[in-house]
Amino acid sequence: MTVVDIHTHVYPPTFMELLRSRTTVPYVRTFPDAPDSSRLIILPGEDDPSTPSTSRGRPIGPEYYDIAQKIAFMDAHKIDISVISLANPWLDFLPAEEAGAAARRINDDVDSICAQHPGRLYAFGTLPLSAPAEVVVEEIERLSKLKYIRGVIIGTSGLGNGLDDPALDPIYAALEKYEQIIFLHPHYGLPASVYGPRANEYGHVLPLALGFPLETTIAVTRMLLSGVWDRFHNLNVLLAHSGGTLPFLAGRIESCIKHDGHLKNHGKTEGRRTVWDILKSNIYLDAVIYSEVGLGAAIQASGSDRLMFGTDHPFFPPLEEDVTEWHSVNANYAAISASFADSPTGEQDVLGNNAVRILKLA
């Protein structure tokens, strides 16, 4: 049995340099009251001086950039292959004129990291989305020729107006043409106002547990409503965190579309591909959902041939010292095992066979 982790992040050396050179979000810094602790600040407000020191971004150490630690983590958790990806916020924040070169540098860096561990590492590439569309399209073509690249990771912002922006069409067309899957991953969350005045008391829980999956759900629903998949029948998207909440809400989304007077008057309620169509033929889901309840819905929505194991490493590390096996990883292993108690084949598919087939890892 092959175990493949398709949701596992790296900040390669070239990207760390970039983060350390900056003084605004996203960046890596220390604080005067904890000068020995580098913190990764990726969300607005995480560096607010009034934020408790333990809530200021997150500690960043070699587990984020030292590939030997990735391999050790894989070994400790019986993971044969990892498909690594740059973590958020990718290159979304770069000025247009810097993005293309940065993407080439980082993608080459990542590809060469994979080459140092043949058979164990593949990667999703990063796109220079703030650059002109033709630069993005060129990078997609270039990525398709890099030996270890198996798709691209992107956030929900697109060119700045979301993934339902028609200006993305040339990029979607290129991804379809070069058969590059999108790994769609959240970063921006929701406006802080929705969490209320006491949100700081709850650490990162609300933005991380809810903001992230809700952002993904909104992004993919906007893609659906704008007809992206009516125009690009072969555009494939792997959704982080088992689709955000898409499997659970798919029925409500369809009901709201079918009952919308405005859409009906514009001829948009019929003749379109439904969310169920997309879930079964364009969307893939990771299995990073930490419960049998959520995983069951994901399996039922997309099919056990479309789910792929992931860890979200190096995020969700154990808080205890000297723990080798991560609770977060074991929670996902346990959910998969319980969901397929009667189907060892299904379990093996989700743990690795699907990834090998879908991402052509063999």
Added chain:
Amino acid sequence: MTVVDIHTHVYPPTFMELLRSRTTVPYVRTFPDAPDSSRLIILPGEDDPSTPSTSRGRPIGPEYYDIAQKIAFMDAHKIDISVISLANPWLDFLPAEEAGAAARRINDDVDSICAQHPGRLYAFGTLPLSAPAEVVVEEIERLSKLKYIRGVIIGTSGLGNGLDDPALDPIYAALEKYEQIIFLHPHYGLPASVYGPRANEYGHVLPLALGFPLETTIAVTRMLLSGVWDRFHNLNVLLAHSGGTLPFLAGRIESCIKHDGHLKNHGKTEGRRTVWDILKSNIYLDAVIYSEVGLGAAIQASGSDRLMFGTDHPFFPPLEEDVTEWHSVNANYAAISASFADSPTGEQDVLGNNAVRILKLA
């Protein structure tokens, strides 16, 4: 077999008067380009003149306030009992000094409507949440003595700062003391920015399909994180739309709590009641989710003894003329039927027996 609809709204005559008397959201009005069509405007921006006429609020007719139409709808869909509730935005918008009297007037109005259809109608009461806490507590006590009232419907705003506001504790204490279940229902959705610049093209789909369930999920997670259920072990909450997305995200919520350094440092990761504890002992879910996928997760999260059939009438009406059976209702019936293909008892529980037992309707 008894079929009980626990999610079904009414704007009783006293509330319609209030809405018609107003000129800002929420209110009922006509527009110059469609003077014969009364529109219910309940969300900010729905009355923006630039909004397409078919997206301005929703048409409001007697199905919203004529109880004979409710009974006819029940008969057409084989619903024996309805537990009616005021639709959003309830009385959240009233000045403090008006809220108490308005709540008493509307609750008496609703109770007398139920009395005209004995055995067929019960109701959730409405709280004057903008009034001082003692006025709210008095109304809770008064509601507990009204013959047909079986709990209260509230939104996610609470006293204006959300349901994790400690100032709600006297109100939660009163609800617990008088054994009044909360029917928690969304209204405010999410800030419009999350839907992007093209949202108007999609009618009401994004705020309705996503904003509503996400709002509910955030509200209930804030209650959990603030320890409401650690303080009020017997506070019961019925969540609209099968919990928003709570069943699907419960695993991620728990994982984020367990892995939060800030919560751990403050001793808040252990010794608390978990989301799973609450789902099995304080939370009830309606079965208004329009798919077997979502319903399956809801059943697995809370148990088939805690789910209750609902329709969301008069919302989600068929767009075609002369349709007696509503697609939206049949979608929920079908999901329940499919989920309990091997368990007629479970199906009967969800369709009505649970509601009869939990809400003491017999």
